[in-house]
Amino acid sequence: MASLASRILSNVLNPMFPFKMLLRGYSLCVLMVDTMWVIINAMYAILQAVYEVFSPPPKKSVENEMALVVGAGRGVGREIAIKLAQLNAKVICVDNNEVNNTKTVAYIKGNGGAALSYICDITKKKNVDNLAKQIKNELGFVSMVFYCCGIPSPRSLMTEPPQDIHDTLDLTLTSYFWIIDNFMEDMKVKNHGHIVALTSVAGLSYIKHQKPLSVAQFAVQGLAESLMEDLRVNKITGVHVTLMHIYPFIVEDSSELRMKIPSYFGTITPEKAADSILDSVRRNYPESSVPKHLLFLGHLLRILPRKATVLIRDLLDTGVDFA
Numbered sequence: 001m002a003s004l005a006s007r008i009l010s011n012v013l014n015p016m017f018p019f020k021m022l023l024r025g026y027s028l029c030v031l032m033v034d035t036m037w038v039i040i041n042a043m044y045a046i047l048q049a050v051y052e053v054f055s056p057p058p059k060k061s062v063e064n065e066m067a068l069v070v071g072a073g074r075g076v077g078r079e080i081a082i083k084l085a086q087l088n089a090k091v092i093c094v095d096n097n098e099v100n101n102t103k104t105v106a107y108i109k110g111n112g113g114a115a116l117s118y119i120c121d122i123t124k125k126k127n128v129d130n131l132a133k134q135i136k137n138e139l140g141f142v143s144m145v146f147y148c149c150g151i152p153s154p155r156s157l158m159t160e161p162p163q164d165i166h167d168t169l170d171l172t173l174t175s176y177f178w179i180i181d182n183f184m185e186d187m188k189v190k191n192h193g194h195i196v197a198l199t200s201v202a203g204l205s206y207i208k209h210q211k212p213l214s215v216a217q218f219a220v221q222g223l224a225e226s227l228m229e230d231l232r233v234n235k236i237t238g239v240h241v242t243l244m245h246i247y248p249f250i251v252e253d254s255s256e257l258r259m260k261i262p263s264y265f266g267t268i269t270p271e272k273a274a275d276s277i278l279d280s281v282r283r284n285y286p287e288s289s290v291p292k293h294l295l296f297l298g299h300l301l302r303i304l305p306r307k308a309t310v311l312i313r314d315l316l317d318t319g320v321d322f323a
Helices: 002-013 017-054 075-086 098-110 125-139 154-159 165-190 211-233 270-282 294-303 306-316
Strands: 066-070 090-095 114-119 144-147 193-200 239-246 287-290
Touching (some): 066 075, 066 165, 075 114, 075 144, 090 125, 114 125, 125 165, 165 193, 193 270, 211 239, 239 294, 270 287, 287 294
Parallel strands (some): 090 114, 144 193, 239 287
């Protein structure tokens, strides 16, 4: 007890003691101010997000933007390319299927749009590097990238066997890395551009009998969020990233899917899905879904306890375990 009192007395009599107390008091004040600043800004961000639900930000123009659409030969990728051309963007259509890609370009040109076709197997790095070099030499700066590969159709989820993990990752994720490496640095230098990642809702959780696909789509979501953080840390405000979740049973190409609440889900065509995607991109949303209202359901299911999410999945009973 005496030794403790002696230590306290020596600390109090230490000439540095007042300065240490002031330093600790200052640190505590800084922590309190920083905490209050975070709370106030977090509340403002929440209020702003709620406000934008009812009053969305204005759409930006994509006129004369050089837009690269990878996977433009069919489905949603084809419709995105067509819609971009209708908005007066210059569209670079890339696909491994020459016939389908040529049809997309011919349709765009037939309707007065500007488009070029490039055939490439993007699962090989050398091909992607050569494609990027050719595009830059012939067309210059690419300001928008839409990566539409690896999105499963409802029919494929129901009828096709699970893919090999390497093939799935190569098409869905690895090739996307290579595309970004070749085009995003130029966007950062010019502080102008937009990267759009399209993922299946499998990126939010598990789809029955499609484990490789679920892993790959979840990885794409992580990649998109990493890109956003990279831009934020480096204070690059002119380059945007949009992560789009596409609910596979929404795009109307199959009547085999069973839905417990069809009036809530419904189906839409690839054309309407492309409209929804471009609406989110032109408003610079960091994350959205097709259809838009299901994004909130996905967020809710990520924060609820596991037992609660299972109950909601059973209630919705879409035939596809999407949450």
